Amino acid sequence: MERRQPPQTEEGWYVLHDFRSIDWDAWRDAPERRRSRAIEEGIEYLSAAESVADAEEGESATFAVLGHKADLLVLHLRPTLADLDALERQFEGTALAEFTERADSYLSVTEVSGYMSQDYFDEDAEVEDTGMARYIETRLKPEIPDSEFLSFYPMDKRRGSEDNWYDLPFDERAEHLSSHGDIGKDYAGRVTQIISGSIGLDDFEWGVTLFGDDPTDVKDLLYEMRFDPSSSRFAEFGRFLSARRFPPEDLGAFLDG
Amino acid sequence: MERRQPPQTEEGWYVLHDFRSIDWDAWRDAPERRRSRAIEEGIEYLSAAESVADAEEGESATFAVLGHKADLLVLHLRPTLADLDALERQFEGTALAEFTERADSYLSVTEVSGYMSQDYFDEDAEVEDTGMARYIETRLKPEIPDSEFLSFYPMDKRRGSEDNWYDLPFDERAEHLSSHGDIGKDYAGRVTQIISGSIGLDDFEWGVTLFGDDPTDVKDLLYEMRFDPSSSRFAEFGRFLSARRFPPEDLGAFLDG
Amino acid sequence: MERRQPPQTEEGWYVLHDFRSIDWDAWRDAPERRRSRAIEEGIEYLSAAESVADAEEGESATFAVLGHKADLLVLHLRPTLADLDALERQFEGTALAEFTERADSYLSVTEVSGYMSQDYFDEDAEVEDTGMARYIETRLKPEIPDSEFLSFYPMDKRRGSEDNWYDLPFDERAEHLSSHGDIGKDYAGRVTQIISGSIGLDDFEWGVTLFGDDPTDVKDLLYEMRFDPSSSRFAEFGRFLSARRFPPEDLGAFLDG
Amino acid sequence: MERRQPPQTEEGWYVLHDFRSIDWDAWRDAPERRRSRAIEEGIEYLSAAESVADAEEGESATFAVLGHKADLLVLHLRPTLADLDALERQFEGTALAEFTERADSYLSVTEVSGYMSQDYFDEDAEVEDTGMARYIETRLKPEIPDSEFLSFYPMDKRRGSEDNWYDLPFDERAEHLSSHGDIGKDYAGRVTQIISGSIGLDDFEWGVTLFGDDPTDVKDLLYEMRFDPSSSRFAEFGRFLSARRFPPEDLGAFLDG
Amino acid sequence: MERRQPPQTEEGWYVLHDFRSIDWDAWRDAPERRRSRAIEEGIEYLSAAESVADAEEGESATFAVLGHKADLLVLHLRPTLADLDALERQFEGTALAEFTERADSYLSVTEVSGYMSQDYFDEDAEVEDTGMARYIETRLKPEIPDSEFLSFYPMDKRRGSEDNWYDLPFDERAEHLSSHGDIGKDYAGRVTQIISGSIGLDDFEWGVTLFGDDPTDVKDLLYEMRFDPSSSRFAEFGRFLSARRFPPEDLGAFLDG
Structure with a gap:
């Protein structure tokens, strides 16, 4: 068995999914003064993060998480x-942190790969400001969309004795991903994605973050993709977390139920 | 390997299985006044939910969970x-929450798929008020039956190198599910089910909630299904939780053992 | 692949393995008065359960669990x-519960299946009071033996792409189980078993509870069975818990080490 | 597929690996008086156990565990x-227990099997006091060696669809184990082992406890064994715990870092 | 199936990855005096460790861990x-420990193996001070590089029924590892690694610790390696932890966010 050709990749921004659980017992028991301060400092932190006050560039957003796995995603x-x-x-x-515990997290970095934009990697270092370059830029430095719904999951490509993604020839992988991407295009305008690589950074190989106003669009997209060989034969999924975006200034309403 | 045709789906209501454990130590130690308030606010919350005071439509029900995994399912x-x-x-x-911790949860959405009701999807958008339409309606907006017993489990369809559901032709899948459904029909009147999709929403692909007055009917149905290829070759099951329904006004009796 | 014939089953009593851990720190720190009350109420609860004061029929027994997984099994x-x-x-x-936490549990129901007693299912509903009927009765409403040692584990039958229990013809399964049962017969008088079904009730398909005065008899039986195809090719085991029976009135001695 | 011949076994002493974590926060905060008492009662318990004051025969020893999994192994x-x-x-x-929590445990029983000493099982019940009998005795009632290093892990033999230990003919298994044992003989004097069976007692089929003064001898032995088919094709390993022996009277020094 | 030839190995220093979580709630609540003392004693401990005040030789370093798995790696x-x-x-x-809990750990020992340096093992015991000897020395007694980024993960070599590393002939394994090492050489100067063996010491067979100033170099290296058969067919990875080095004297800044 020979060594297969890896795709070239370029990395952009680092990504932290910071999942927190609210200690609702402590929240209920806290005097008004401590709650006010937690909300105030929480809004301050989240607003500063969303306005990227701490760095030259970047993005941040705040979400309410559904179910028992977590309550808050920053x-x-x-x-x-x-x-x-x-x-x-x-x-x-922050005083908000006193009412939270870290429930989960994921560390990754945005990436583009040579599967889908080999031209980009083949060209000279000095890329012209073409559509391709702009496309690359939006993948490396993505804007978090305003959509209400977010779905996050980490994933690996399978390395089984029969279905082994990393033993496929480059062209076959590229074809799989191109076909896979075509499904996504049908959902343009309804579902946006941030694909970030995490080999060496966290437990899986990629983190996938999907955004949409209608959760059933996300569900339909992923269901359709599951019938595509790149998922049906080669994808191994981790946990899935669902969340709803809210503006930092609604933190008080979020905490008061 | 080609991409397989996904079924069309239509989604209805979102479903939250909210499993809670009672902190029995805290409950025993609490003064009568706090216990009364917890029961009062608990009944108020559960009754309001069951009467769907918070939304235009929907369903809610309350259950006592057997075993150590949880105590309460809303x-x-x-x-x-x-x-x-x-x-x-x-x-x-609520004051009841002070005595509970979230033990588990599952997020999904009711769905009908084109496997079993392709006609529904093939017809014009304007569906006539036929039996099919009423059937679809009861699956998308199901009534929670009055049955005493509930069994919940999440499940995936297998994507193994030999038994790969997502690599079967559409017709073969439809046939499997039709055959599978026939088993269910033999239990009509004794076992009711809510099948809800959760791809992109939670860790598995579906949540299955079965209702029956006699738990052995549910057991017999699932045992019989396990010999059907769609289960024996293609199903991967998660955890199973068993519960017994009780009316909100019995919360005090539930908590007092 | 065709649907295989399931065995008929009849169910008897529901079974709860209720595993608890003792909070030894709290126990050591508790004043004599609280300890006495815990022992008193504990004995009262356990004795009432063992004498089935709460129902028309049934069985209960109390065990000390070995190792860190739990301390008490009811x-x-x-x-x-x-x-x-x-x-x-x-x-x-009870005041005893203040010193315990639920560590594990298992929910199941005693069953007989048509594999081993097809006659029973084939005959008219009105079964004569033959040996078979009495045998069935002891499996559906088993007496908990007085043996000192108990071993509990849940199990599934494998549904692999090659070794798939649920895809075997009925007769082959019946033959496997008959052969399997023959091993058990060699241990008659030394090892007693309660096999209870848990499909739809808990995470595995069966719970197996073995009783014997000499733990090595249980070990030898299970080791011998492991070489039988119904185990070597088709069994998937969960956790194993070992315990020793004690009479409720020894609860104080149990707690005082 | 036929039922394979199990080896005969004889069991000796029961074995408990009792792993405890120290609550270092509580230890640091405890007044000198409580710490002294904990050390005193701890030494008393451990010394009594090591001198087998509680039974007619047996062995006990105390170890410091490396890493976060536990601190103390008795x-x-x-x-x-x-x-x-x-x-x-x-x-x-004991007052020492107030500063510990059970982190893990393993329950098993020493055994000899007919693979390696069939003669022993074939002979009359009245075994002559030959070398074989003495060898058997040291395996059933082993002395815990004075070595500094201990490595413990539980293991199963694989029951896969291709590599299935329990479907091998007896002679093939015996040959595997004989070959496997030959590796161990090269480490005689440097690595000592206690192999104890745990089918029906705990989650795996065997517990393996290795002793040596130089941990790299244990590592080299296990690495060499991993290339032997009985490991490379048939072994499934659980967790590994590493520990260093200390005499009970050094408990104070152990706790004071 | 025959027994395969294991590589010779030589072991050097033992390695402990000691991962700790900060109890941020306790930290926020602690009076200035306790915080100062924690920082002071923490710096003292870390500095002493990094200067190897406790032993004749060795290395230590301190890292901030990203995400919820831990906060501090020593x-x-x-x-x-x-x-x-x-x-x-x-x-x-130390007073610092009062604010930490052990979140994870890994125990291993540096090793060189005969795959890559058979000459070293073939030569006489008295090795000349050649380049080979110096290379071996840097692997057995590695210096922790000054790089900002660290990635740690444990790994096994697969023992599947088809892809079984331990059933490959020695030369094939050596060739795989030589090819694998070639990838690493392309990253010389950008990524440094410490490979340490842990068979018999901890749950996996090796620990891999990678160092680099740019995390994307580590990601690119591991991604490229994943297409090499020794990873794509034979590697099983555990969890991945990412961390950033900081000098002990920055402990206060680390704790104050």
Whole structure:
């Protein structure tokens, strides 16, 4: 068995999905003064993060998580790991943090790969400001869409004795991903995605974050993709978390149910 | 390997299985006044949910869970995720919540698929009020039956190198499901089911909630289905939770053992 | 692949394995008065359960669990789930419960299947009081033997792409189980078993509870069975818990080490 | 597929690996008086166990565990489960226990099998006091060696659709184990082992406890064995725990870092 | 199936990855005096460890961990397990430990194997001070590089029925690893690695610790390696932890966010 050709990749912003559970017992028991301060400092932290006050560029957004796995998701994209490290620890310094526990997290970095944009990698270092370059830019430095619904899951490509993604020839993989991407195009305008690589950073190979106003669009997209060989034969999924975006200033309403 | 044809689906109400454990130590130690208030606010919350005071339509029901996995299951069906999000957090605001911890949960959405009702999807958007349309309606907006016993489990369809559901031709899948459904029909009147899709919403692909007055009917049905290829070759089951329905006004009796 | 014929089954008593851990720190710190009351109410609960004061029929027994997984096992068999539900919650009302936490549990129901007693199912509803009927009765309403040692584990039958129990013809399964049962017969008088079904009730398909005065008899039996195809090719085992029976009135000695 | 011939086995002492974590926060905060008492009662318990004051025969030893999985391992071998049960609960009565939590445990029983000593099983019940009998005795009632390093792990033999230990003919299994044992012989004097069976007693089929003064001898032995078919094709390993022996009277030094 | 030839190995320093979570709630609530003392004693411990005040030789370094899995990683390399055992427990004696809990750990030992340096093992015991000897020395007694980023993960070689590393002939394994190593050479100067063996010491067979100033270099290296058969067919990865190095004297800044 020979070594297969890896795709070239280019990385952009680092991504931290910071999932927190609210300690509702502590919240109910806290005097009004502590609750007010938690809300105030929480809004301050979240607003500052969303306005990227801490770095030259990046994106942040706040979400309410459905179910028992977590309550709050703060999603950060920043140019360096140091930025994310600082944001994660700064949160712990707020009065809001007193009412939260870290429930989960995922660390990754936005990437584009040579499967879908080989031209980009083949060209000279000095890329012209073409559509391709702009497309690459939006994948490496994505804007978090305003959509209400978010679905996050990590995934691997299978390395089984029969279905082994990493043993497929480059062209076959590229074809799979191109076909896979075609499904996504049918959902343009309804579902937006941020695909970020996490090999060496976290437990799976990629993190997938999907955004849409209608959760059933996300469900339909993923269901349709599951019948595509790149999922049906080669995808291994981790946990799925569902969340709804809210503006930092609604933190009080979020906490008061 | 080619991409297989996905079934069309239509989604109805979102479903939250909200499993809670009672902190029995805290309950025993609490003064009568706090216990009364917890029961009062608990009944108020559960009754309001069951009467769908919070939304235009939907269903809710309350169950006692057997075994150590949880004690209380509040099952909600509502038109939007926002409705479920609100219900989940409103619970945290009650005095009952002080005696509970979230033990588990599952998020899904009711669905009908083109496997079993392709006609429905083939016809014009304007469906006539036929039996089919009424059947679809009862699957998308199901009534929670009055049965005493509930069994819940999440499930996936297998994507193995040999038994790969998502690589079967559409007709073969439809045939499997039709045959599978025939077993269910033999239990009509004794076992009712709510099948809800959860791709992109939670860790498995479907949630299955079965209702029956006699738990052995549910057991017999599932045992019989396990010999059907769609289960024996293609089903991957998650955890199973068993529960018994009780009316909100019995909350005090439930808590007092 | 065709649908295979399921065996007929008949169910008897519901079974709850209620595993609890003792909070030894709390126990050591508790004043004599609280300890006495815990022992008193514990003995009262356990004795009442063992004498089946709560239902028309059934069985209960108390065990000390070895190792870190749990400390106490209360095993209940009762005609209805409601009975088990009540017993589980009544325990929480005792002063003993203040020193325990639920560590594990398993819910199942005794069953006989048509594999081994097809005659029983083939005959008219009105079964004569033959040996077969008495045998069935002892499996559906088993007496918990007085043996000192108990081993409990849940299990599934494998549904692999090659070794798939649920895809075997009925006769082959019956033959496997008959051969399997023959091993058990060699241990008659030394090892007693309660096999209870749990499809739809708990995470595995069966719970197996073995009783014997000499734990090595149980070990030898299970080791021998592991070489039988019905285990070597088709069994998937869950966790194993080992325990030693003690009479309720020894609860104080149990707690005082 | 036919039923394979199991080996005969004979069992000796029951074995409890009792892993505990130290609550270092509580330890640091405790007044000198409580710490002294904990050390005193701890030494008393451990010394009594090591001198087998509680039973007619047996062995016990104390170890410091490396890493986060546990801090303390108390290893007991005794003629009956009742002995182990008593030792486990007596520990909870000591002042030392106030600073520990059970982190893990393993229950098993020493065994010899007919693979390697069929003669022993073939001979008359009245075994002559030959070398074989003495060898058997050291396996059933092993002395815990004075070595500094201990490695413990549980293991199963694989029951896969291709590599199925329990479907191999007896002679093939015996040959595998004989070959496997030959590797061990090269480490005689450097690595000592206690192999104990745990089918029906705990989650895996065997517990393996290796002793050596130089941990790299244990590592080299296990690495070499991994290339032997009985491991490479047929072994499934659980967790590994590493520990260093210390005499009970050093408990104070252990706790004070 | 025959027994395969294992590589010779030589072991160097023992390695402890000691992952700790900060109890941020306790930290926020602690009076200034306790925080100062924690920082002071923490710096003292970490500085002493990094200057190897406790042993004749070795290396230590301190890292901030990204995400919810842990906050602090103290990495120790020392000549004996006793050294690591002492360092682990000495940490618990510091005022810093009051604000930490052990979140994870990994125990291993640096090794060189005969795959890549058979000459070394073939030569006489008295190795000349050649380049080979110096290379071996840097692998057995590695210096922790000054790089900002660290990625740690444990791994096994697969023992599947088709892809079984331990059933490959020696030369094939050597060739795989040589090819695998070639990828690493392309990253010389950008990514440094410490490969340490852990068979018999911890749950996996090896620990891999990668260092680089740019995390994307580590990601690119591992991605490229994943297409190499020794990973694509034979590697089983555990969890991945990402961390950023900081000097002990920055502990206060680390804790204050």
